[in-house]
Amino acid sequence: MSFVNLAFKIRHVLTTKKSLFSLLNFSGSGKVGTKLNPNDQIVVVGIGVAAFTVVNSLKSLGFKNVKVVARDKFYGGKCVNFGCMPIEYLFQLDQQDPQRLQKTLDFTSGLRKSVEQQFASAGYDITFDEAIEVRDQKLILKSGQRLAFDKLILTTGMTAQHQGPSIAPEKIWGLKPGRVCIWASDEPNALAVAELAKRLGHEVYIVTEKSFSLNHLPSFKFYKQSILNQGIACFEKAYNLRQNDQSMSFGHQGKGVEREFDYLINLDSSVSEILKVDGKAKGVLDLNLNYLNLTDHQNIYFAGDKAGGLSATEAEFQATQLVESMLTGKEIDQRALSQLPLRFHGQSSWASAGGYNSLFNRDWKELSFNNLGWTAVHSQPGSLWYKFNRETAKIEALQICHHQASELIGIASVLMELPVTDNRWINFSVHPSSTEIFSHLARMLRLEVLRPEPVIVEEKNFSYVWPTLPKIESYLLEHNFVDRLNLNKIYLSKNPQEYLGVLYAACKLSKVKKIDSSVRIDQQGVPHFAGDITWRFQKSPMSLDLQVDQTQVRLDSQI
Template structure:
């Protein structure tokens, strides 16, 4: 049995970065990855990189003046082929980056625990064991399949990963779930030329977001031809038919493809964590402390597998927490991760950081707000005039409490607000900033200038 200083299960962002760091310090590392299609992790292969590529390419269709569905189908097939080629190159680069390091062994196979130091690996060659003084779980998350009759039996049902392999554009796509993933795919496939229907169980659209912003998002998406149905319960999938209930009445929609997008859960089912004494919670997430240790001191968990925010950049930040403990002063922990922005890549982009107005008031703050439409020279030049922006400020301290931006390129400028919040500076610094012109960022002059 081969022994390592560290064994990392999963080739995700946090794990691969940690592997490279440890190897560079002279430690012997094994990276165990179940699939040769997942080198680099979820983001590169089936998450943010391929989806954002497809979203960008789909958006170009709006300016191509297609007159038939056949034209959309041909363009879609070409883009999917390009996506496959693009992701293959990313995957190879990630594999080569680690494989080229002398102290790293990449082992393709399914890893599970025999005990707190021993991993059993199953692959095409057979079954064998490796051991590690330190073990890091980095297995990510997987699609949640709700208990809907006929869901798993229907050949028309896809998750967010498999639908990106579909080379035939569905004429009508029904999406079960109106969360962030569902909305991104709704906008993407509408631009690809599909008819799109979103079925959301909650009667409230984007329940966790600011109500004014959410209403504007719904209005824009609806104006583009996306059918968003709220407060419905999907009862059954019968082949290509989706049967759902609304106000006590049953309705049926025919679909060429059905996308399940009700969420993702930590991928822990086959790890045999009980053999290592590693605890999980009721949602299947690995329980960790503020240094990402599991219930076993020599085992850590990084990324989506320990629950919470499912972003590649928080997985990278998990690596920083581990690095701080192992190779630095250990001062940086999960407690320090207080301000995390995120972006939903609809059109225009929706980005958020911190609290909404309602959340701030519930937390006892004396709230000041400002709201404005997406009106700036940059927006007028590009013709991207849709959207609304809103910021929330502490009236006593002038510190920024949160921001919700539904505007083109909000994914870029939200990071500036997040940085200002992390630096604990007053909102006036953004209000009075000198920005290049014409840019999206200069809208901060007007937005924060509206604080009352």
């Protein structure tokens, strides 16, 4: 399982549970670390976004005894050196510019220098060495140096384990143009890496063991297609994979495929490693997510990828919360963290707001950017998908695939706190701009709120097993539940169980085999409905809509 999908699943739990450990009932969970005090000796490991946030916070709060340990001089971490910042810069350059790579590298170098200066301005000593383990309240470095601490904050992010010809994704910036194979189990970020490789002049193809984990989202399908349209081949659900140093062969859609490569990027090789503490290896189940520390060493803390961060925004937010928690003893607000927007980079980036639970939904409505004046002027097509709650008049989840998805999703996450009837949805944007999509959406949904809605008596989704009846057809006929055994002439009852009985009898006696196949008769003659049955009773005009599996039937009353 890829780390991204593991994090999705963990955070899905965290939106409803205080922490993973309260769910598993681990001993030691829920323990707060000892609070920070001005005389504490604090060691921060890392110089990425999370470390930068922690260091700046400690400096602003007046802490003096702080040391920083870094294994390299890539100030700013992945975001500044290999990730979102250089990618964004590269994508805004003319694709025909022969100097675009060098310009991007120069930009990255300058940005890294700027972050280095900001670290230096904090006035804390930086030791360039690799942290190996923790023993007896000391951080042991590769050089043999031992740093004593009262509080240890690890922000070293993800590490990658590569075997054979596989290379880390960040290495792609220094490669000569060639053939790149991107391998992933079901990692959606493979598409973003593929588009970056394409922009850097490589011939690119993607091979996945499964379908992308977000394929059920129409927004993600749109995003995926926008990338594949750039001439990137994608072989999802490949099987019988065989790999050597410069080629890969596999089965795909019933055919054998063999493709050569100069570079192989394995996105499933990243792992989150935690230092050994007093000789014992630590893993994710040793973390107390309520306080981002170890359950048995409350003075050792984690932020960024070490604590499940997926992006620079999340790492920064998490690190801010960590320092506040260390000062006050309050729990980390995991729900707030889960509400941060997600994003995949691209010329038409994909972004999502509304919490991680929304990633599991399948029913979305779409609104295109095509009718905006901004689209006509700047030729920036795209689409927006949303889930609307008519009762609260609020948009509960929203996803965007557009050139300016990052800016738009940030605005959307604020507007979503307001009902669409609030005028700020409409008067927020200026014409022409891409933000007009929100005023278009709000005007459309305001009309939906005003439109009269049919009176719904009940709406349910459940599985039901009928009570033991020797002859269900005879029972229904004797009680006049069915008239002429016709689907269009069904007497309605106030009892939903009788509705299902009517459905079963109507299906069986009318020989509607597609629906009948959803009913199994056991040895006692009791019918069992396979799968969920959804039914919806509408008062005026009186009707009953039923769905068994994927088949829908409408039953009209003759009362």
